[in-house]
Amino acid sequence: MAYVQQQQLPSSAFDQQQYARPRHSSSREFAPPQPTNRESQYSVTPPRARPSRETARPSSQYQQQTQNNYGPDHEDYDDHTPPDPEDDNDDFFNGGNSPNPPMNGQPRQARSSYNPASAASDNFPPYQNSSSIATHSIRAPSPPPQGPILDHSHLRPGKQAALLSHEQTLELYRANAKKTQDPELQFEFAVFLLDASKSLPIPQPTNANVMEVEKALEKRDEIVREGISLLKRLADRGHAASQYFLADCYANGIGTPKSKQDFDRAYPLFVLAAKHGHPDAAYRAGTCCENGWGCRRESAKALQFFRKAAASLHPGAMYRLGIAELNGELGLSKSPKEGVKWLKRSAEHATAEFPHALHELALLHERGIDNVLFVDYEYSTELLAQAAELGYAPSAYRLGECYEYGKMGCPQDPALSIHYYNIAAQQNHRDACFALTAWYLVGSPGVLPQSDTEAFLWAQKAAEGGLAKAMYAVGYFLEVGIGTVANMQEAITFYKRAAELGDKRAAQRLKGSQSQPMHQPGGPGAVLHRNSDSDANGKGGKDKDCVIM
Template sequence: MSMTASVSSTIQSGSLLPPDHDQMISQGHAQPRSEPVGFYNELDLAPPPPDKDLPLEPHQEMLQSDEIHFQYPQQNGMDPQMQLEYEQQLFMQQQQYEQEMLFQQQMNSGPIDWVEDPSVLSQSHLKPGHKATLLSYTQTLELYRQNAKKTNDPELQFEFAAFMIDAGKSLEDSQTRTELFDEAMKLLRRLATNGHAESQHYLAECYSSGFAKGKPDFDKAFPLWVQASKHGHPDAAYRTGRCYDEGLGTRKDSARAVQFYRKAASANHPGAMWRLGVVTLYGELGVTASPRDGVKWLKRSSQAATPEFPFALYELAQLHERGIENIVFVDPEYSISLYSQAAELGHAPSAFRLGECWEYGKLGCKQDPRLSIHYYTLAAQQEHPEACFALAAWYLVGSPGVLPQADAEAYIWAQRAAEKGLAKAMYAMGYFSEVGIGPTKDANEAIEWYKKAAAAGDKRATERLEGVPVDAKKEKGKDEKCTIM
């Protein structure tokens, strides 16, 4: 559990309440627990009576001095990790207490004065980038920074660096964001140089994603992954294998790619097991084809599938559609189950395949427009070209009681598919522009789309450019031979 999650769970569990709650009730300083009464229910504090100061409670006394915050846990022999969590608890408790005091002051000022400004009700003044948010980040970062300096624990220092990057991403203040990123990268480089595997891997991810330099830099990422893999980091070993596999930051080397895949797969890495499964199934990267062993790797990967690595589920689903003699039996129902699992993990091709099955009644599915549109939408939201185009077709004809016919939506989704390079979507855009489906009717634009579609291999577009008329029938949902789409 991360430190932030630990603090959150601690607050939610109520462990920050004063231990002598019953005694405080008897003294009139706290309320018995009952129905929620606003902010005060969170800390069981009664609102202070007008013109009368309450004596400080134990947890409030600890909030009076930053010096006490740092010295108290040290006097009790806490290790740096416990000390950091303790100070974060106090910081968050203080923030909550200050919010309650502000609430009480606003209530005492009258029921109307403090709500006249709509921004107060919308809490727009607390949106990311505002000084209030920046102050909160600054205080929390300072707590992290002080404790990171006090310890030689690389894990704590790494978490501080990662926290700075996460915090910086949500800030609109570009100068502060840049300062946080620079400080984090400097710390990560030092930790990586000292052999901290997680820092090496994280830094490599920063370079490969383009975060560090504005564009992907595998020349810097690759050696960091190699170093991290030597320290036993499974994902770094997988990434190293991919670099050798695809020639990213190094020359292609099939033997080394397989070597690193096997190293990561031995640690149950789902991506490595999936890649080994495909390589072994089809005899790639110099590996002798062995369908039986390939399927075994795919099954192992599917059992450890994650949103990042759902690919084995999709591969197995395809195998159970067609079967492999004496190895994989044909089982349409099981294929649907595997596709569904992958789609739930966010795998767009699986969601698209389910959309097809529910639209045309494939793999034992009954035709169901609602489910078809649902799965097409899941895939289209991830910019899957075929799914975008299929969704455009549904909008073009509509489905009674499920989806209203909407030419404008059909145009938008077809355009998305065409911009992704789908030839039949380019042809559809040409037709839409020719007959006036969408914003405007434009013959010149239609010709441009037909040219793009023809160049991409769509024969209908070539015929249309030669003057062959279009047979504009619409049969979406009935068969797969809709002339337009």
Template structure:
């Protein structure tokens, strides 16, 4: 059974229960035996709940190590006085024991146990085929919510709204959202804010109340729930009625706060602002690529495609053009699912661009078979240029396709091109405004590792709002004459590439 289906947001933080630096002095199995014995001696529900969660962590450890489970007839030995005795158990045995113990504690009204058990069911952790068991999770969410558990109240509301484990009921969804919101749950306050503004969940539109809920959610925002910051930034870009005023400076600060929490859409929006000089931001290629990079590391397709443009044209004094990196990021964008799009469909413009790169030979060897494959993918999503290219009649013959596929099998592609799922273009390190050196790194890193340092939040009473926006470097300001200079350079670049193949289409 795979245990990776349980998201980090569904597991409580029990890192303090993991073995320490001196764990080798006592076997992991014997540690569990000692913990089990101590948990049985006490009636403390907190200790018993902690032990159950420790068992789940132990099951994850077994699953990750790949150790084979013991035979079913082999029982755990409880003799703590025998130092040579080791406790062996499969991951499923640990999970079953944890489930049994959590049920016993949950019956006694322990909300944390009820919530954790519900998460185990809803994530499919206790099902042999990892099926999400919302019908078993829902009653425990309700019980924990009645004991004033904020996350449980929020998940109960989600179950009522989406019909997970129960029938849809907008009225009860609002009821539990309000309960979670009164317990300061940022996700619940965000959902209520949207519902009030848009008139959803059976509520009448009330912009003033919706704005209040969004502001409260922003004040309590976390890495798991940064959405209200972004939504408020979007609203203050335009203003709404006479209640939400237009304030571009404030909108940028909100986007920056959300980006500090790792929210990809806010990172992408800031990348646009510093690329085109929007919302009063000064054009700064370094900051633009930095924020695009933060979003792209999380698979944001539009950010990946924006990096394609930057790498295609380069930035004088900052970065040389790289057709190879342009191709790599375009391919990532073409394989990154677009929100609201069909399953597993990437960005249509990126799919067309990858087809163009394959046809012309930009950053990759020419391959008409692959070009037409990506043109078809883009055309399926309504990309007109791809449709026109497919209708041009220049498609490779079946024999040419077979020959090219055989050639691809024989050739070893560079690592960055091997597959869309395995290839990860180089990450972008955070920019340093006081340095004229390039901040681009060729080492791959995760989104968490490449996140910006936490800055102050404009709403939190314990913190002061940022005094000013990041200022562009002198070298980057001098390298870009205007906010549209990159467009001209990209067109020049494409005109140059068109000379390679006079029959090739244009990207712009």
């Protein structure tokens, strides 16, 4: 969002730099100019005539430095008093309202008449006499700075500043985009429009604001149409980035009728952008050919596009070629050696969007490939950590398991286990969510406090992801009343959902009495019996007697 600055910038950041400069001549010592008084402090004689710049030029280097430092033309000078109509904004030459004009055709001498009484103020003490200053060749002491030298307070919005509205911001960007013919700037504006349409505030529909909601939706559609129209014009001119972005919009149902995916229009644009050397477009065109999206399913053509993108070091294309070589896909014969080569190249260029090669290589090093890849647990965990730091949920979940159970040479570390589980769970990885349920049930001293409520919530999130054992766990929590209020009817609902997905415990529970809840919720075999010292080998030992895990 943009700010409207309605308050004049303070000058505190500049005054400190002006007054901190050393003085090299003692005979011309003077007090810093007062921002609210434009009268000169060098002469008490009223001006008789406007002097010319030819006769007012200072004859010393110091005077030139003083002019640069204290003249109103300097950009650091902050004066709130409106200038005199006849003033030429150069107080050093003109002396403000008190110049010292030339006398009898002689050049004006450097001003040495100084009035200490007029210079003294609340902020600046009077200067020492000239003899003392001349002796030490220093200027009078300045007041200590009130803040850091690099003060950016003048960049903060003033009291009267206000945020531009959503519509005003769009108008501001639109006006700037119309002033240029640069396709890159126009492309950025089109992308901004489409992003702005997603954040356009839409009021919650009620019976009283039906018209308001319709107007907001229509406004959003207008912004999308404007962005798509601009992308079309740029794409017709051969702008590769616009061709790819427009194709991506069509593939995701943006700017299409009823917001449906339209690969029939997306695929030709992917191909067109790929011909202009756009690596992402080549990769997406290969994906369309592989799956038959907007075109016929042709493995050979898909392979061509993937190779074209891989030549530009596209990590997704290199990963796809590696998997194809490993499994003999896309018309290729199995070649683990070539597949590993492609995966290694993809892993070297892995991004948050394409971290898959790191995870696949880690799994390969975990089990090894005869005569191609040896088993290396340490390197495998390094690859998993790299992928997890890029936000890849399966790698984070795998590392969580390794540090919980001590697998692949990893020490049992509850803190690291919970850390990696949390990375995966934040991306709705259902197994990671359910793993956090187990950790919250028992807690970890100094790492994670025990909380039945958190355990129930994470189990509920895992159940929403379709995990059968999580559905059974939620049913158990609801039946017994762990972390939530007991509700037998709702518990039966979750048991039925889990049984439909093949959970044998849920099916067995439904065969029993549904009028009475399970007994001994804290006794042997129940979920609350889990404790941190029941088994020295980690959670695996604790899970064997647990109703849930």
